[in-house]
Amino acid sequence: MATRLGQAQQVLVLADGAVWIWNALGDRFPQALQRLDLWHVDEHLWAVAHDLDGRGTPEARAWVEPLLQAVREDQPRQVIQQLRELQPRRQDALHKKVQAQIDYFQNHEHRMNYRAVLQARQACAAGTASAEPVPLAQQPLGSGAIESTCRQYQVRFKRTGQFWNLAGDEALMCLETRWRNGRWSDLYPHAQLSSAALN
Numbered sequence: 001m002a003t004r005l006g007q008a009q010q011v012l013v014l015a016d017g018a019v020w021i022w023n024a025l026g027d028r029f030p031q032a033l034q035r036l037d038l039w040h041v042d043e044h045l046w047a048v049a050h051d052l053d054g055r056g057t058p059e060a061r062a063w064v065e066p067l068l069q070a071v072r073e074d075q076p077r078q079v080i081q082q083l084r085e086l087q088p089r090r091q092d093a094l095h096k097k098v099q100a101q102i103d104y105f106q107n108h109e110h111r112m113n114y115r116a117v118l119q120a121r122q123a124c125a126a127g128t129a130s131a132e133p134v135p136l137a138q139q140p141l142g143s144g145a146i147e148s149t150c151r152q153y154q155v156r157f158k159r160t161g162q163f164w165n166l167a168g169d170e171a172l173m174c175l176e177t178r179w180r181n182g183r184w185s186d187l188y189p190h191a192q193l194s195s196a197a198l199n
Contacts, residue, residue: 010032010033011029011031011032011033012032012033012035012139012140013025013029013032013033013034013035014035014036014037014140014141014142014143014146015036015037015143016036016037016040016143017036017040017044017104017107017108022034033113034110034111035111035112035113035114035139035141036108036111036112037141037142037143038071038072038114038141038142039141039142039143039144040143041071041108041112042068042071044101044104044105045064045067045068045071045079045101046060046064047097047101048064048083048086048097048098048101049061049063049064051094051097052086052094067079067082071112071114072114072115072118073115074112074113074114074115076105076108076109076112077109079105080102080105080106080109083098083101083102083105084102086098087099087102114141116136117136117137117139117141118141119133120133120134120136120137121137123137124137153173153176156176157169157172157173157176175187
């Protein structure tokens with residue numbers, strides 16, 4: 001959880017498609033690399049596949065797999081084109097759902113940058129990576145770990161009967177983060193914590 005954000009040469013913001021996140025990013029980290037959570041992208045395509053051909057059907061899998069691969073190869077326009085080809089055939093409720101997915105992919109096309117990370121991971125796994133791809137291979141493609149951390153903080157700070165003002169909440173979150181990172185002794189050198197106490 002130690003981010004050392006102020007020391008970073010490059011900032012990666014990884015999130016789902018929520019507009020408010022990207023708006024906040026533009027305000028706070030305008031130079032950051034933006035990446036859309038790959039799991040969320042896959043989820044959007046699977047939703048269309050299930051609506052088209054039914055959940056768990058071979059037809060749904062056959063339709064979606066080439067599109068999932070196109071996303072991983074940084075080809076969201078190919079996905080958009082495939083979705084557009086569905087439109088003339090549909091004038092029902094699915095038409096609106098497909099249009100919503102077209103909008104989603106168009107709005108986030110520039111945030112779908114997965115290929116280099118996946119290639120770097122393959123090179124590392126094969127033992128053929130030079131020093132440059134290693135940091136790239138370590139970049140996340142999904143925001144699950146971040147979302148889980150947020151949930152842990154919510155559980156800690158949104159308990160029944162707890163009320164915080166902004167300053168108090170931020171101060172306690174800083175303390176909680178130091179505790180979780182095993183850096184409590186930075187604040188209180190005389191307090192030696194065992195590894196059991198940190199868990």
